[in-house]
Amino acid sequence: MSIRHGLLALLDQGPRYGYQLRTEFEARTGATWPLNVGQVYTTLGRLERDGLVAPHGEDEEGHVYYAVTDAGRTELRSWFDSPVLRTTPPRDELAIKLAMAVTVPGVDVTGVVQGQRRHSMKALQDYTRLKGQAIAADAGRQEDLAWLLVLEQLIFQTEAEIRWLDHCESRLVQRAAEPPEPPGATEAPAKPKRRRSLL
Template sequence: MLALLSRGRRYGYQLRQEFEASTGATWPLNIGQVYTTLSRMERDGLVEPGAADEQGRVVYTITEAGRTELARWFSTPVGQSDRPRDELVIKVAMAVASGEADVRAVIQAQRRATMRALQELNRAKRAEAAGAAQRLVLDSAIFKAEAEQRWLDHCEAVLKENNA
């Protein structure tokens, strides 16, 4: 949100729309989450509310502290430990460890779902008159899906190797 506010004053709904437009609506944003985040950033001195516009919407501006935080965020790499747990990796590991699941069926079900997602992403990329930000988001999702397919291939190879 700070990145969007760095381009000028915005109210909450604008921030939501611009975020979703920039990310190709890959991560829908709840409007309540936007206002909760704005409140937290206001508390932390990163943004300040201005006078309401003609429609009664409070517009926010980024502060110098907000610009400093934004610059820090852009310059700090995202560490692997900063990302949420990968549910698929946990599911496959637990399927193997428990002995209660047909691990190959788990992998095949995921492979089909990932292939469908990959096809949808490629269709979206072809259909979108996407700007650079949207294209990069779609490309990232495509690369992750392709990597997931390769990892699923690897899982099957390891399972075959261990059962040989």
């Protein structure tokens, strides 16, 4: 998640202070990725350091407003115009958990898969219910569309996760059906391999 670029996108619409940015970010994403105000101000500090935003006065309550600079607008347009790269995928806790589970003796990997599937199915039901509510409440505002798009991404992602879990369970059944290796067939441990490239 790019908080940096999300804040630039909000500031591109006019100067705002930290709490306003936090509120608007969460409104547009349905608070799917909550921010705390400290995180917002830390990011604003970095954006200011990099010349992408600048202070833009204060209100009577002492809130410091920030405005996007020309360099910030250029950075934002570059972000919108560039695809999200998949060369270094984010760490996925579920994939790591299953990769470890199949290599640690005594772990009920099938139980891990089934427990996660139950959780993911419930999450899918919750997201689908929220989508129905979002469609019913849609007043034609861009913020309504933004929240709907986030919900649909969560639905598609969870559906894909459930399909992957089904696939994992099939792999486990297939592996369990394979004949055991004959005694003495185990080779010496291989040397550690270099990181595998996904692309």
